[in-house]
Amino acid sequence: MSSNQPTAMKLADYQPCAFRITDIYLEFDLADQQTRVTATSQVERVQQSCRDLQLDGKNLTLIGVWVDGQETDVAVSEHGITLADVPDRFELKIVTDINPIDNHALEGLYKSGGAFCTQCEAQGFRRITYFLDRPDVMARYRVKLTADKKTCPYLLANGNLVDSGETTKGRHWAVWEDPFPKPCYLFALVAGDFDLLEDSFTTQSAKVVKLQLFVDKGNSERGHHALASLKKAMAWDEQKYGLEYDLDRYMIVAVDFFNMGAMENKGLNVFNSKYVLADAASATDQDYFNIESVIAHEYFHNWTGNRITCRDWFQLSLKEGLTVFRDQQFSADMASDAIVRINQVKVMREHQFAEDSGPMAHPIRPAEVVEMNNFYSVTVYDKGAEVIRMLHRILGEAGFRKGMDCYISRHDGQAVTCDDFVQAMADANHADLSLFRRWYSQSGTPVVGLTSHWDKAKKTLTLNMTQYTPPTADQPHKQSLHIPVGIEIIPLSGKGERISRVIPLTSGQHSVTIEGVQCESAIAALTGFSAPARLDYQASLEEQMAVVLYASDPVARWDASQKLVSDALFDMAKQAHEQTIPKYIDSLFAGLLRQALSEPALIAEMLELPSFETLSQQREQIDVDGLLQARGKLNAHLGAVFAQQWRSLYASLSNPGYAYEQGQVERRRLAGVTLGYIAAVKDDDTAQMLQSIYQHSDNMTDSLAVLKACQTQNLPLFDTLMQDFENKWQDDPLVMDKWFSLHAGRQHEACLSTLQLLLCHGRYNVNNPNRVRSVMGTFAFYNTAGFHRRDGSGYRFLTDYLLELDGVNSQVAARLITPMLQYAKLDEDRQQKIRLQLLRLFEHKNLSRDLYEKVQKAL
Ligand code: B3K
Ligand code: ZN
Numbered sequence: 001m002s003s004n005q006p007t008a009m010k011l012a013d014y015q016p017c018a019f020r021i022t023d024i025y026l027e028f029d030l031a032d033q034q035t036r037v038t039a040t041s042q043v044e045r046v047q048q049s050c051r052d053l054q055l056d057g058k059n060l061t062l063i064g065v066w067v068d069g070q071e072t073d074v075a076v077s078e079h080g081i082t083l084a085d086v087p088d089r090f091e092l093k094i095v096t097d098i099n100p101i102d103n104h105a106l107e108g109l110y111k112s113g114g115a116f117c118t119q120c121e122a123q124g125f126r127r128i129t130y131f132l133d134r135p136d137v138m139a140r141y142r143v144k145l146t147a148d149k150k151t152c153p154y155l156l157a158n159g160n161l162v163d164s165g166e167t168t169k170g171r172h173w174a175v176w177e178d179p180f181p182k183p184c185y186l187f188a189l190v191a192g193d194f195d196l197l198e199d200s201f202t203t204q205s206a207k208v209v210k211l212q213l214f215v216d217k218g219n220s221e222r223g224h225h226a227l228a229s230l231k232k233a234m235a236w237d238e239q240k241y242g243l244e245y246d247l248d249r250y251m252i253v254a255v256d257f258f259n260m261g262a263m264e265n266k267g268l269n270v271f272n273s274k275y276v277l278a279d280a281a282s283a284t285d286q287d288y289f290n291i292e293s294v295i296a297h298e299y300f301h302n303w304t305g306n307r308i309t310c311r312d313w314f315q316l317s318l319k320e321g322l323t324v325f326r327d328q329q330f331s332a333d334m335a336s337d338a339i340v341r342i343n344q345v346k347v348m349r350e351h352q353f354a355e356d357s358g359p360m361a362h363p364i365r366p367a368e369v370v371e372m373n374n375f376y377s378v379t380v381y382d383k384g385a386e387v388i389r390m391l392h393r394i395l396g397e398a399g400f401r402k403g404m405d406c407y408i409s410r411h412d413g414q415a416v417t418c419d420d421f422v423q424a425m426a427d428a429n430h431a432d433l434s435l436f437r438r439w440y441s442q443s444g445t446p447v448v449g450l451t452s453h454w455d456k457a458k459k460t461l462t463l464n465m466t467q468y469t470p471p472t473a474d475q476p477h478k479q480s481l482h483i484p485v486g487i488e489i490i491p492l493s494g495k496g497e498r499i500s501r502v503i504p505l506t507s508g509q510h511s512v513t514i515e516g517v518q519c520e521s522a523i524a525a526l527t528g529f530s531a532p533a534r535l536d537y538q539a540s541l542e543e544q545m546a547v548v549l550y551a552s553d554p555v556a557r558w559d560a561s562q563k564l565v566s567d568a569l570f571d572m573a574k575q576a577h578e579q580t581i582p583k584y585i586d587s588l589f590a591g592l593l594r595q596a597l598s599e600p601a602l603i604a605e606m607l608e609l610p611s612f613e614t615l616s617q618q619r620e621q622i623d624v625d626g627l628l629q630a631r632g633k634l635n636a637h638l639g640a641v642f643a644q645q646w647r648s649l650y651a652s653l654s655n656p657g658y659a660y661e662q663g664q665v666e667r668r669r670l671a672g673v674t675l676g677y678i679a680a681v682k683d684d685d686t687a688q689m690l691q692s693i694y695q696h697s698d699n700m701t702d703s704l705a706v707l708k709a710c711q712t713q714n715l716p717l718f719d720t721l722m723q724d725f726e727n728k729w730q731d732d733p734l735v736m737d738k739w740f741s742l743h744a745g746r747q748h749e750a751c752l753s754t755l756q757l758l759l760c761h762g763r764y765n766v767n768n769p770n771r772v773r774s775v776m777g778t779f780a781f782y783n784t785a786g787f788h789r790r791d792g793s794g795y796r797f798l799t800d801y802l803l804e805l806d807g808v809n810s811q812v813a814a815r816l817i818t819p820m821l822q823y824a825k826l827d828e829d830r831q832q833k834i835r836l837q838l839l840r841l842f843e844h845k846n847l848s849r850d851l852y853e854k855v856q857k858a859l
């Protein structure tokens with residue numbers, strides 16, 4: 001790292017802006033290398049004591065600055081410009097040149113394929129012009145785009161199209177106006193050539209909204225699901241929250257080069273094409289699901305994010321946690337409640353718990369930030385959503401809705417804080433949420449301890465609960481939280497009444513006695529993952545089996561079965577030589593297999609072995625080799641013992657022609673898990689069966705399930721099928737991402753040479769984040785054996801790559817480093833090898849702020 005170390009910004013230092021910008025007129029003369037931007041703003045002083053105007057800017061070529069028409073000298077630095085002693089109220093004109101084609105950071109204005117597009121959140125607008133680049137400065141935008149008519153027939157920006165025309169030399173122009181004041185991070189423009197899909201939506205107040213979806217030429221057939229999803233989301237938000245769309249037009253543009261999933265720019269969403277394009281042949285059920293959920297998420301931001309935005313970036317969870325919660329509610333309504341919930345719990349346990357126990361631990365409202373992009377995290381998003389979910393659980397459906405109504409009517413048009421949100425919830429419900437607020441400022445994963453006693457004579461069950469939050473890297477001392485603990489009491493015999501309660505745990509210790517518990521019972525706690533916490537409860541095998549079989553909460557059933565399997569795996573891993581499989585596993589699986597057809601998706605989740613990442617979060621220390629061996633062994637054992645059952649189950653799961661429809665999705669999911677066990681019996685018959693399924697498959701879900709099974713089991717058939725797959729799909733970027741990912745995730749001896757080959761493949765491109773994630777992301781996050789190779793070569797490989805990628809796209813690089821930050825659970829030898837690589841990064845001359853912040857914390 002250079003001597004010039006980046007400094008942290010602190011929430012405690014927040015100051016309101018000394019100036020206001022009420023209106024801005026932006027003119028873009030678009031060209032690949034040199035786009036001229038003329039920004040004319042109406043500026044007003046708010047604080048008399050502040051005389052100079054400081055504007056943020058990055059990588060801009062300044063042409064000139066005019067104050068009320070007078071050219072003015074400014075002080076220019078690496079971070080922006082300063083205008084000395086400006087008038088109280090004036091017109092500010094700034095002309096800058098920018099270079100979209102060489103912008104590989106994909107922030108600000110850049111080119112994706114042949115199209116110009118923008119990404120301004122969090123701080124990308126400063127790469128377009130000098131500005132007060134902070135979310136609490138809200139202005140009305142008028143935007144004029146001029147570009148070549150042939151290559152850019154579509155010229156788009158936020159709001160309404162108000163004028164257009166042609167100029168000389170084959171160029172044309174368009175003017176857009178957005179009537180809603182907005183922070184600059186919501187500004188967007190797109191100019192390019194697309195296929196256009198159009199539809200309309202009539203709102204509850206009978207306004208007709210034009211819906212437009214822009215996709216790469218030739219892809220329009222793949223846009224229907226996205227458009228249908230948008231209409232569902234619009235209707236749902238009206239029905240669930242009474243929230244209606246507010247402009248005449250809603251546009252979505254899909255681009256191939258994008259740093260994340262999508263962006264909610266007002267009236268003009270820009271999407272990673274991965275979250276737009278789908279058809280049966282090229283997209284999996286999971287892709288269909290993700291598209292529906294991301295389309296909804298960005299749409300929901302129109303109210304929770306755009307109409308009401310964040311005062312400062314520390315408040316990011318105000319819009320993200322809330323909007324994730326809303327998209328989760330929507331997905332649960334569109335698909336299966338239980339399965340959607342189980343998958344959210346997996347994300348929390350695999351990724352968020354890991355973040356909490358690593359060097360980047362932070363509260364959902366961070367107090368200190370070096371690089372804002374590093375805080376678009378599972379904590380801010382997913383734990384943020386869990387915090388909103390707890391509020392929902394505490395206040396109830398109707399109370400939560402009252403709180404939302406209050407929040408929206410009170411703060412529409414404002415830039416506010418998480419405290420404002422909680423206050424609206426409290427006021428609308430006359431509730432005291434003072435203790436609850438700690439969830440916003442405290443990081444870490446609380447542990448809820450539970451012991452129980454059943455009094456046979458009194459028929460009462462006493463529950464003794466404790467809470468404790470272990471210290472995290474950012475906060476040594478923790479306080480008690482308000483934890484809603486969902487409890488289900490289940491008769492061991494399965495006969496009799498089950499009792500469900502939510503018990504508020506608000507201090508270090510709490511006991512409750514529940515009346516009318518007639519017989520000996522099993523207890524499921526934190527049911528439905530009622531709080532983002534771990535549970536410490538020693539249940540007997542019999543109790544756990546009773547929960548698996550009889551609990552009314554499907555998440556609790558899944559949880560109990562996963563716990564039984566995890567415990568077995570940890571037991572096996574402990575045995576130095578011959579690992580033996582605990583007896584109860586066979587009866588557990590036999591029972592699950594018997595129920596499989598009645599609840600295919602739930603049982604699929606229960607039959608699947610817990611991922612290595614989930615396992616890692618359950619112990620202080622992890623034996624990588626022992627656990628991998630145990631997982632492999634258990635998979636082979638179950639494949640062999642139930643060989644007949646897996647096959648007959650698979651045979652009963654066929655579907656007619658592909659449709660993305662709940663019943664089919666559930667059967668395909670179970671079929672996929674089943675195939676994973678079938679492939680564990682590695683004989684000719686299996687190979688033939690897999691090959692035949694692959695050949696006859698009419699959809700990507702089934703095809704990919706075959707490839708995945710072959711990959712996991714390292715079958716020779718894998719290479720044959722992958723060759724065929726590549727020949728078929730080589731021109732399709734999204735499908736090729738799947739191909740790259742399958743190769744990169746294969747855990748075998750030669751995996752580093754495979755990676756090397758992938759990086760040299762003609763279709764590999766370091767400038768495309770999807771491609772980088774499909775290869776290096778899959779390797780680092782999911783190729784456990786390859787990444788954690790004993791000799792440290794996996795860590796070195798990733799580090800070499802990060803050093804290259806950081807100069808191209810530091811945001812993506814900073815995401816990929818995550819698996820290397822969470823090394824504390826590994827054995828000392830591996831820890832040392834990782835630290836060595838982190839040091840290499842740290843000593844690198846031009847390390848980005850993004851990587852610097854993470855590496856420095858990890859060391
Ligand atoms: N708000 C954007 C994320 C922007 C990320 C910037 N690094 C997408 C979303 O959460 O909806
Ligand atoms: Zn969002």
